[in-house]
Amino acid sequence: MSNEKFEPVIIGFTCNWCSYRAADMAGTARMKYAPNVRLIRLMCSGRLDPTFVMKAFANGADGVLITGCHPGDCHYIEQNYKALRRFQLLRRVLNQMGVEPGRLKLLWASAAEGAIFASEINKFVEEVRALGPLGWPKEFQQVESTPVMEVTA
Amino acid sequence: MTERIGVYVCHCGTNIAGVVDVAEVSRWAGKHLAAQGVVVSRDYKFMCSSLGQELIQKDIKELGLTRVVVAACSPHLHEKTFRNASKGAGLNPYLTEMVSIREQDSWVHTDKAAATDKAKAILAGGVARVAHNTELEPLRVPIHPATMIVGAGIAGIQAALEIADAGYHVYLVEREPSIGGHMAQFDKTFPTLDCAACILTPKMFEVGSHPNITLLTWSNVEKVDGYIGNFTVTICKKARYVNTDTCTGCGICWEKCPWKVVDKVFEAGMGSRKAIYTPFPQAVPKYPVIDRENCAYFKNGKCKACQIFCPTEPNSIDFNQKDEMLEVQVGNIILATGYQLFDATRIPQYGYGRLPNVFTSLEFERMCNASGPTEGKIVLRDKKTTPKTVVIVHCVGSRDENYNKYCSSICCMQSLKYAHLVMERTGAEVYNCYIDIRTPFKDYEEFYKRVLEEGGNFIRGKVAEITDVARTPNEEGKLIVQVEDTLIGKQRRIPTDMVILSAGIEPRHDAKEVGKQFGISCGASGWYIERHPKLDPVATMTEGVFIAGCVQGPKDIPASVAQGAAASARVLGKIQQKEVALEPVRASINENQCSGCRICNNLCPFNAIAFHEDRMVSEVNPALCQGCGTCVAACPAGAISGTGFSNEQILSQIEGLLLVNVDGNLTEAVPG
Numbered sequence A: 001m002s003n004e005k006f007e008p009v010i011i012g013f014t015c016n017w018c019s020y021r022a023a024d025m026a027g028t029a030r031m032k033y034a035p036n037v038r039l040i041r042l043m044c045s046g047r048l049d050p051t052f053v054m055k056a057f058a059n060g061a062d063g064v065l066i067t068g069c070h071p072g073d074c075h076y077i078e079q080n081y082k083a084l085r086r087f088q089l090l091r092r093v094l095n096q097m098g099v100e101p102g103r104l105k106l107l108w109a110s111a112a113e114g115a116i117f118a119s120e121i122n123k124f125v126e127e128v129r130a131l132g133p134l135g136w137p138k139e140f141q142q143v144e145s146t147p148v149m150e151v152t153a
Numbered sequence B: 001m002t003e004r005i006g007v008y009v010c011h012c013g014t015n016i017a018g019v020v021d022v023a024e025v026s027r028w029a030g031k032h033l034a035a036q037g038v039v040v041s042r043d044y045k046f047m048c049s050s051l052g053q054e055l056i057q058k059d060i061k062e063l064g065l066t067r068v069v070v071a072a073c074s075p076h077l078h079e080k081t082f083r084n085a086s087k088g089a090g091l092n093p094y095l096t097e098m099v100s101i102r103e104q105d106s107w108v109h110t111d112k113a114a115a116t117d118k119a120k121a122i123l124a125g126g127v128a129r130v131a132h133n134t135e136l137e138p139l140r141v142p143i144h145p146a147t148m149i150v151g152a153g154i155a156g157i158q159a160a161l162e163i164a165d166a167g168y169h170v171y172l173v174e175r176e177p178s179i180g181g182h183m184a185q186f187d188k189t190f191p192t193l194d195c196a197a198c199i200l201t202p203k204m205f206e207v208g209s210h211p212n213i214t215l216l217t218w219s220n221v222e223k224v225d226g227y228i229g230n231f232t233v234t235i236c237k238k239a240r241y242v243n244t245d246t247c248t249g250c251g252i253c254w255e256k257c258p259w260k261v262v263d264k265v266f267e268a269g270m271g272s273r274k275a276i277y278t279p280f281p282q283a284v285p286k287y288p289v290i291d292r293e294n295c296a297y298f299k300n301g302k303c304k305a306c307q308i309f310c311p312t313e314p315n316s317i318d319f320n321q322k323d324e325m326l327e328v329q330v331g332n333i334i335l336a337t338g339y340q341l342f343d344a345t346r347i348p349q350y351g352y353g354r355l356p357n358v359f360t361s362l363e364f365e366r367m368c369n370a371s372g373p374t375e376g377k378i379v380l381r382d383k384k385t386t387p388k389t390v391v392i393v394h395c396v397g398s399r400d401e402n403y404n405k406y407c408s409s410i411c412c413m414q415s416l417k418y419a420h421l422v423m424e425r426t427g428a429e430v431y432n433c434y435i436d437i438r439t440p441f442k443d444y445e446e447f448y449k450r451v452l453e454e455g456g457n458f459i460r461g462k463v464a465e466i467t468d469v470a471r472t473p474n475e476e477g478k479l480i481v482q483v484e485d486t487l488i489g490k491q492r493r494i495p496t497d498m499v500i501l502s503a504g505i506e507p508r509h510d511a512k513e514v515g516k517q518f519g520i521s522c523g524a525s526g527w528y529i530e531r532h533p534k535l536d537p538v539a540t541m542t543e544g545v546f547i548a549g550c551v552q553g554p555k556d557i558p559a560s561v562a563q564g565a566a567a568s569a570r571v572l573g574k575i576q577q578k579e580v581a582l583e584p585v586r587a588s589i590n591e592n593q594c595s596g597c598r599i600c601n602n603l604c605p606f607n608a609i610a611f612h613e614d615r616m617v618s619e620v621n622p623a624l625c626q627g628c629g630t631c632v633a634a635c636p637a638g639a640i641s642g643t644g645f646s647n648e649q650i651l652s653q654i655e656g657l658l659l660v661n662v663d664g665n666l667t668e669a670v671p672g
């Protein structure tokens, strides 16, 4: 690894009703946080198809953040419990695939919790930074081409 | 690439352009996203202005754009604006996407290079996604013309009358036995000092007798189903144990009832009522309720005094009455459930609850009220002695890091009102201990001047302690208010007979749960969040649910009334459109792909998925589906697609977002 600080790329899934609004709130209040997370808006965390997470890792994300309303606050009653189940499953699957479970994070944030949203993003960016690059796209390329002696990301 | 995509990057004055190099983002998109179908990329000072919108429309027409991406503020602010602009130029509105580079980028980052790179990534995500957007038509559903209003304080009353007078039906739900809310407890109202009952009672009476209002007091909302235009609300009408068809409200029953109960709600603990009661003489409706918990008959099967003395034929007391569940259909809902007083016992050093002559503001309101527990006499807890000195403490529990951080906005004026009333009715010496005097509305500053001229004393300082431990002979037998007078930089101890704590106002203890029933949430201070703090203060994020009065934040009576009227105007506007366009974000099942496993059937929180036994396939009812997308994500056969949030859209957006590395270069590993 070079001396330059590693800047992870993180994909964040938000739900339309709470966590996306928490992000909006952090913005309106001009709270500052690390620029490493790129957000996608879903209607609800229940929409999160596990393949979305795999897709993000496969396309170069170093971490994935799943966010939604607090348990009991989901706009669609309780779909975030389904997201919670999928999150737990994904962590296990990722682990089996040799990916540190710490690259996947779940965060509940209400529309009022801009500050929590910002500080949790900062925390997660540092955690993923510590894990280093995942480099899935490169690894896959190498698997397909002739094996190399040393793999450094 | 078959799509012709136009990209528009907004400066938002300096809001975005101050941090993100918008010209660079737009240039980059024009060059590097050409492979994704971008044929034009522009940046402009204010995209949402009419000139900005015309820019898009001109390009749609002249360049034959088939898709549009606007990188600007949050889609929650302007998605509608830009979709309508596209529609104006003949492009289906759902082929326009908005991505946020303000709330999610320029406003939260300081590193200009990183923010510019992030803007590129966000934009690339939007471009990749929009290519998979499909033409959608909003769903049109009829609006039920009836409205439910929850909470009958002055805000709810005003809203109910406006809608009912316009000729539409209102269900007004109030959990107390009478309507009126806090205002009914007051004697005089600032700044005009008109008598609260004189201006409120006529309105209450009008509500009670209006042919378009169904008044449901002593009732709770149990359940809310549906969506704008078509809510089904289940209301529990608690048993009153009084037959309202025959009761005349004569009052003999509560006169004869032998059981006295301290009234903690209406009398704020200052007075008592009976086990069968109406909270106050002008109550609407006039029928009493039996408070089961304190009724001797319900407790030990004996008494029935009320029934024995009830003069009506047939007898109006009915101990067998049961709670009644009512289901009503409404198109819109207004929440006007108000506030509760800050609990002053939470500040132990002020001695409330321990030192008898420390009163709260609501207690004092009841004391001033001619029909209250002291018949309007300002006296100490012994109900005899007139105070010679009164200290009024402002901001109790408000503007305080330990309790509520916000300003309750009404306590300064309320304290000035008390200063005036005390001086007028007792001639006592009055001290107001304040942090700042805030009198920003019409005639408020004038009222402050008036109280100053009447001889009120003002001490600028936060009260540290209220005690009865005397240090000098002249403090003996008195309460002592310890305060630093910050204008002269001196600690003062003011001996006094009476202290009034101007307790702040706070969200009702159950505001969160109640909000949840209606799909709306509370902000950091606990008040309901409005759709926009400046431009849409009475709407909420849930279509068809409005808020009015103190539920939205602390405010005085004129502002509560104004919001009640505003919310009703919004509801009337909806009713008159007769139908509403719903976002066409819905799930649909491809029958040919559905394996009939039924996994989705039980997942749907709205029971929108039905199974057809004959064909062995599932089907989504689009009128019930709310578009959460859970079933889409769960279907093992991949048979369900979610319009507006399809797998293709989301997967492409992920690709787009990751097209740009942190260093702003296109990712080599993943060619777009």
Ligand SMILES: Cc1cc2nc3c(=O)[nH]c(=O)nc-3n(C[C@H](O)[C@H](O)[C@H](O)COP(=O)(O)OP(=O)(O)OC[C@H]3O[C@@H](n4cnc5c(N)ncnc54)[C@H](O)[C@@H]3O)c2cc1C
Pocket (backbone or CB within 6 Å): B150, B151, B152, B153, B154, B155, B156, B173, B174, B175, B176, B179, B180, B181, B182, B183, B186, B188, B189, B190, B191, B219, B220, B221, B336, B337, B338, B339, B340, B341, B361, B362, B365, B410, B414, B417, B505, B508, B514, B548, B549, B550, B551, B555, B556, B557, B558, B560
């Ligand atoms: C001590 C004091 C003195 C004041 N003096 C003045 C004054 O002189 N002048 C002035 O302009 N303003 C004054 N105010 C402010 C004034 O009280 C408010 O602006 C006004 O009463 C707000 O009305 P509202 O309808 O929003 O709420 P509320 O009066 O609180 O009414 C809400 C109603 O909703 C009902 N409710 C609550 N929850 C539910 C539920 N879940 N289901 C059904 N019903 C429910 C309640 O029982 C109540 O009837 C004073 C405030 C205080 C605390």
Ligand code: SF4
Pocket (backbone or CB within 6 Å): B589, B593, B594, B595, B596, B597, B598, B599, B600, B601, B617, B618, B634, B635, B636, B637, B638, B639, B640
């Ligand atoms: S989960 Fe998919 S396959 Fe199973 S019933 Fe529902 S739509 Fe059909």
Ligand code: SF4
Pocket (backbone or CB within 6 Å): B586, B587, B603, B604, B605, B606, B607, B608, B609, B620, B624, B625, B626, B627, B628, B629, B630, B631, B632
């Ligand atoms: S998208 Fe959500 S609401 Fe619609 S049918 Fe599927 S599970 Fe039900």
Ligand code: FES
Pocket (backbone or CB within 6 Å): A015, A016, A017, A018, A019, A043, A044, A045, A046, A067, A068, A069, A073, A074, A075, A076, A079, A080
């Ligand atoms: S709407 Fe936020 S998690 Fe369901």
